[in-house]
Amino acid sequence: MLLLHPDVEYTLSELAATLGLPLTTVQREVTRLSSAQLVQDRRVGRSRLVSADLSSRYARPLTELVTLAFGPHFVIAEEFGSLDAVAVAIYGSWAARYEGVEGRPPHDVDVLVIGEVPRRNIYEAAERAEQRLGLPVNPVLCSLARWLAAADTLIQQIRAAPLVWVAGEEPREGEG
Numbered sequence: 150m151l152l153l154h155p156d157v158e159y160t161l162s163e164l165a166a167t168l169g170l171p172l173t174t175v176q177r178e179v180t181r182l183s184s185a186q187l188v189q190d191r192r193v194g195r196s197r198l199v200s201a202d203l204s205s206r207y208a209r210p211l212t213e214l215v216t217l218a219f220g221p222h223f224v225i226a227e228e229f230g231s232l233d234a235v236a237v238a239i240y241g242s243w244a245a246r247y248e249g250v251e252g253r254p255p256h257d258v259d260v261l262v263i264g265e266v267p268r269r270n271i272y273e274a275a276e277r278a279e280q281r282l283g284l285p286v287n288p289v290l291c292s293l294a295r296w297l298a299a300a301d302t303l304i305q306q307i308r309a310a311p312l313v314w315v316a317g318e319e320p321r322e323g324e325g
Contacts, residue, residue: 151199153283154201188201222315232271235320243313274288
């Protein structure tokens with residue numbers, strides 16, 4: 150959780166509640182991770198705040214590993230994959246960071262759903278993904294015809310930037 154949200158500090162109680170673990174377990178593991186210089190912690194009043202130690206030589210490779218194993222693309226694929234969409238992709242800042250574009254850590258996940266899917270189902274999937282990721286999930290529904298035509302500004306912008314396809318493949322003219 151700390152590596153997926155490197156710019157956020159959490160209290161031990163917040164971590165315990167979010168992860169569904171006993172506070173004593175979180176305290177013990179944070180102490181171990183702090184000793185290994187993987188996390189940094191500080192006290193503010195009676196609270197102990199903890200965050201990823203981005204100065205550690207292990208931070209970048211561990212962040213990449215955690216992102217590949219548990220990151221938004223994995224969660225979005227699970228939550229949106231059963232929607233019977235033509236394709237689902239992540240775009241915006243998260244997709245850019247995933248593709249190696251430098252920048253600040255993303256504060257949300259933008260999801261493109263291509264097909265004829267009930268909006269209610271999309272918003273329910275987004276809500277489940279938000280709960281799992283601890284990040285806002287912003288879904289956009291796009292018909293196949295709208296995607297292929299690419300006539301409006303939003304679709305042009307999405308197509309011009311990095312996209313991470315998590316369900317299906319990018320639809321192309323003349324397919325399916």
